[in-house]
Amino acid sequence: MNNGAEILKSISALLHDSRRILIAAHIRPDGDAIGSLLGLGLALQSAGKQVQMVSADGVPNAYQFLVGTDQIVPSPSGNFDSMITLDCSDIKRVGNALNGFARPDLNIDHHLTNENFAKINLVDAKAVATSEILAVIMPQLGIKITQPAAAALLTGIVTDTLGFRTSNMTSNALRIAADLFEFGVDLPEIYQRTLVEHSFEAIGYWAAGLSRLKRSDGLVWAVMTSEDRKIAHYPGRDDADLITVLSSITGIDIAIVFVEQSHERVKVSWRARPGFDVSRIAVSFGGGGHAAAAGAELHGAISEVQERVLRATQLIREGTILENG
Numbered sequence: 001m002n003n004g005a006e007i008l009k010s011i012s013a014l015l016h017d018s019r020r021i022l023i024a025a026h027i028r029p030d031g032d033a034i035g036s037l038l039g040l041g042l043a044l045q046s047a048g049k050q051v052q053m054v055s056a057d058g059v060p061n062a063y064q065f066l067v068g069t070d071q072i073v074p075s076p077s078g079n080f081d082s083m084i085t086l087d088c089s090d091i092k093r094v095g096n097a098l099n100g101f102a103r104p105d106l107n108i109d110h111h112l113t114n115e116n117f118a119k120i121n122l123v124d125a126k127a128v129a130t131s132e133i134l135a136v137i138m139p140q141l142g143i144k145i146t147q148p149a150a151a152a153l154l155t156g157i158v159t160d161t162l163g164f165r166t167s168n169m170t171s172n173a174l175r176i177a178a179d180l181f182e183f184g185v186d187l188p189e190i191y192q193r194t195l196v197e198h199s200f201e202a203i204g205y206w207a208a209g210l211s212r213l214k215r216s217d218g219l220v221w222a223v224m225t226s227e228d229r230k231i232a233h234y235p236g237r238d239d240a241d242l243i244t245v246l247s248s249i250t251g252i253d254i255a256i257v258f259v260e261q262s263h264e265r266v267k268v269s270w271r272a273r274p275g276f277d278v279s280r281i282a283v284s285f286g287g288g289g290h291a292a293a294a295g296a297e298l299h300g301a302i303s304e305v306q307e308r309v310l311r312a313t314q315l316i317r318e319g320t321i322l323e324n325g
Contacts, residue, residue, distance in 0.1 A: 010120045012141050014105055015044070018081035024054040024097035024104075026088045028238045028267070031159025031194055034063045034072075036086040036108070036130040038152035042068050043143050052076055056095030060236060062194050066155060067148035084108065087130040089288035090115045108133055113279050113288030125290075128166065128173045131156025135176050150183035151190070158187075159194050162244065167274045167292055202240035204232035209242050209257065218253035218317060220246050221310065223302060225260045237261055239269060247271035254278060254317055258306050261297065266305040269295045270313070281316050285309070 015021070023041050025033035034055065041053040054076050059069045075096055082105040088094050089111035094104070107118030110127040127133045131153040138145055145153070157177050161169055164177070181187055198206075208228035214221055224239055234240060239257045246255035253276055259267040268285070270278035270293070277291040287296020298305045 007120060007122050008137060008140060011106060011122065011137070014082055014120065015049070015141065015143075018049070020050045020052075020078070020080045022052050022054065022076050022080040022083045022097070022101075024056075024076075024083070024085050024088075024094050026086075026093040027056050027095040028236070029055050029057060029060065029063075030087075031063060032129045032131050032156040033087045034059055034066065034069070035152045035154070035156025035159070036134055037072065038066055038068045039131055039134050039145075039149045039156065040084070040086065040108075040138070040143075041071070042152065043138060043145055043149040046146050046149075047143055052078065052080070054097040056097055057237065060238075061199060062197070063155065065189070065193050066152050068152070082106065085118065086134075087111075089113050091117045092286075111288055112290055113283050113294075115288075126168075126170075128168055128170065129156045129160035131160070132173055132176055135180060145180075145183065147183045147185070150180045151185045154180040154185050154187065155190050155194060158190050163191060163195050168290070198240070199234075201232050201234045205229060205234040205240045206242050206245065208232060209239070213246075215249075215252070217314060218251075219256065219310065219313060220249055220252045220254075221256040221258065221306075222246060223258045223260075223306065225302065226262065237267070239267075243269045243271050247273075254313060256309065256313065258302055258309070260302045264299055264301065265297060266300065266302050267295065267297050268305070268309055269293075276317060278313075278316075281309075281313050284312060 025037040037053050041051045044051045053072045055072050059072050083101045084106040085094050085104045086108050104118040106120045108122045110130050112125040114123045124133050135153045209222040209224040212223045239259045243257045255271045257269045261267055272278045272292050278294045279289045279291050282289050282294035282296045285296040285298055
């Protein structure tokens with residue numbers, strides 16, 4: 001995060017001058033997207049700002065226990081003094097929330113592949129979650145963290161680190177999580193709701209993907225079709241976190257899940273063990289993310305996309321092995 005003091009000064013001026021604020025998270029939101037959206041949105045409301053929180057794909061069931069999710073809408077309405085995007089590495093990830101804004105005023109994110117697309121960009125790739133960044137800067141900006149905001153931010157940190165166990169975990173992130181816990185947040189509930197529990201529909205959706213599970217030369221992958229989603233009655237357009245299951249398989253370097261969005265659109269998710277950078281693959285396909293976790297949405301039939309992605313992933317995997325000796 002370069003020129004941190006100057007960026008914070010710019011953010012402070014923006015928020016001071018803004019009465020009506022639009023905050024948007026990325027499409028197919030995860031726990032950090034919803035957690036950061038609520039964490040900042042609820043705190044700004046408590047500070048007297050009029051805030052509209054937008055998630056184009058709604059709020060997944062796993063996060064609906066958080067206070068304030070009933071305020072999150074799929075598209076913006078009205079006029080705003082400023083627009084903030086959270087946890088979005090590029091402008092496409094915002095979806096339909098721009099609402100006529102030529103360019104967001106502020107972009108806060110932790111993805112290594114962030115394209116710095118806003119007027120003000122606060123990007124810290126060393127942070128484990130966007131929620132971690134907010135937990136640090138909000139007090140510096142004079143924004144009081146309320147108990148509901150703390151619960152949301154802690155949810156973002158817990159989910160993006162899979163319960164403090166991803167390879168990018170830091171002692172500082174643990175201290176920040178402990179500080180948020182001190183607000184009276186129910187950490188066991190966050191674990192149970194977001195990392196342990198899964199709906200019957202999600203497990204049924206997994207079953208379809210697992211029925212096509214394949215493995216080859218350090219890669220493992222699964223395919224989930226639109227028809228699978230319909231049969232399982234799964235409400236989302238994501239992989240129901242099947243990628244986390246696949247990434248737990250021993251002896252695997254990279255796990256991939258292909259999720260058919262429509263006849264000609266496929267969402268691809270990668271997870272990698274330490275030493276392999278899947279963000280490089282995602283960027284080559286117009287996506288982004290982190291070294292250990294990345295994603296992209298590709299145009300084409302699922303069989304054709306699968307062939308292209310597997311070929312490219314294996315080439316980069318072999319290149320990584322050579323680089324690491």
